[in-house]
Amino acid sequence: MKEIFQQTKIFWDNYWGKSLVMWLLVFSILYLLIFRRHKKSTKYLIPYTAVVLILFFCPISAKFIQKCIGKTVYWRVLWLLPAIPVIAAAMTEFMKERKNKGIQFGLVLLAIAAIAYSGRGIYAAGNYKLVNNYQQVPDEVAAICEMVKKDAGDSEFLLAADNYIGPYVRVYDPSICMMFNREGRGNAGAGARRLYLEINAPVFNYTNIGAVGKRILCNYLVVKIPNEQQKKELENQGYQEVGTAGNYSLYRLGVSADAVRSPLLDRWEWGVK
């Protein structure tokens, strides 16, 4: 029980990060309870908030819910907490009755400043960037997908890429079949798993990448641009450079996409039109 409670506390802390939004919520609840006891927002929101908090922190209910949704995502129960309505309602209650328009406007600006100070700007957190494709995937992914489709023509092939490129390949072009995807998901056995680990290793060993890729007959490899020595290591394994995009190079096994054919392409039904 103690362990569950401690875990729950960690989820709670992570949910609010280092922000002061949690305190904004606490002060809002107190304000509504003390000064606006008979308002609808207080009567309806605060009891519900209390029930959600009891449910979240109570080890018995936490254990039950964790069994249903999984331990690692238990923090999502906090989505039930009406943080935005409570904070916004309390602040509005405080400001709405000011008769002087100027003072009211100043208070609204102050409230916005308090929100900004308590939280963190979504743009400042580095969430967005500009890309040059409508699908809004990394530009390297778009370029690699175009390159590989042009090179392979109508041939069936398999492609392997690291955790930066891999997740977006089939978002951009679902006709490309992958050896594995993000974090090795969907991998077809030990060989593919090994290639995933090699291609995502902290220090790349291009001989190993090439050797494993060749062994499991992976037609295309997307790797961080190698230096001359590393290029030779890949070429020694039979991979030829097709082109580059940003920090990445596309390598093909053999002289064309159908020079080799993985048995995986025959063993399974592939969703290729």
Add this chain to the structure above:
Amino acid sequence: MDMVMKGVLALVWLAVVPAAAGILFTGKRQLKFAEIFLHGYLLLFAMMEILVLPMILLKMPLHVLTAVYGSLAAGFAVAGLLLWKKKNRNKNLRKKMERPSIYFWMAVVVILLQVLMCAAMAHMDADDCFYVAAATTDVHTDSIFAVDPYTGCEYRILPRRYVLSPFPVFLAVVSQLSGGLHPAIMAHMIFPVIFLPMAYMVQYCLGEKWFSGEKKAKDIYLLLAACICSFSGYSVYNAGNFQMVRIWQGKAVLASVLLPYLICLCISMLLEKQRKNSWTALLLANISCCLLSSMGIILAPIMTGCFLAVSLVMRKDWKRVGKGLLCCLPSFVLGIAYILIG
């Protein structure tokens, strides 16, 4: 088809059709546009969930689902428009509009900036390798959850975590209905234009509850709600962050639109003296949460349950509680299925 034409079609299916379908919920009461729009989505999401589950099991192709969903949605929209015409036949539609306060326009500017940022700029989220790739894969293979979006090979067993909450199929279907617009473009550029304002329509409805008849207070509330979301970059877990960076994923729509709207509905149905909505809306909201995410299957009945507990203490009305429980029935059934197969 021209990109602009596809965009217009997308807006028809994602804005006009839900708004028209939502009119069917108006009944005798005069609903606000936000409520009509949100109710329209409840109807369409619930219909999608009900259509998709059997079609996955029957391994039916995507084009059949697209045709059935398109026909039904268009049917509801036409029925809604006919109802609207009938109700407003003898009414003067030129109502005197309340003049919005400066706070309303400030809120509109903040929301528009958010929409612009989300639609025009890219947020890289590796979860897209399932949520968006499942839609691109379904469109490419004309199948529903038959092909693994991670690799492109056929599923040997269905993905247990996702099969009961097929929101990517909704993305695939509306992409097809929009002249074959690429699902990634639909998700990253069109969905934010629809779902972000929807999140604020919910806040508007909540503001209406707290500050009924107080125009300026409602506008301040909306502005502050928008600002809180703009400054939700403090953790990657909170609902505001999900709303702002990955609104195209089902769980983000759940956290920022459907769960807050469920709060609104639960207050209407379970806590307020005079019920202002129909039980059907609460039922559809619970089913819609199931479509969006497997979390919705569990979280929607938990939320409804919390309100039922409060209602029992506050109103002591067992009839309401019984009806509320009945509205959670689809979630219970899917929840048991989720736990059993998970």
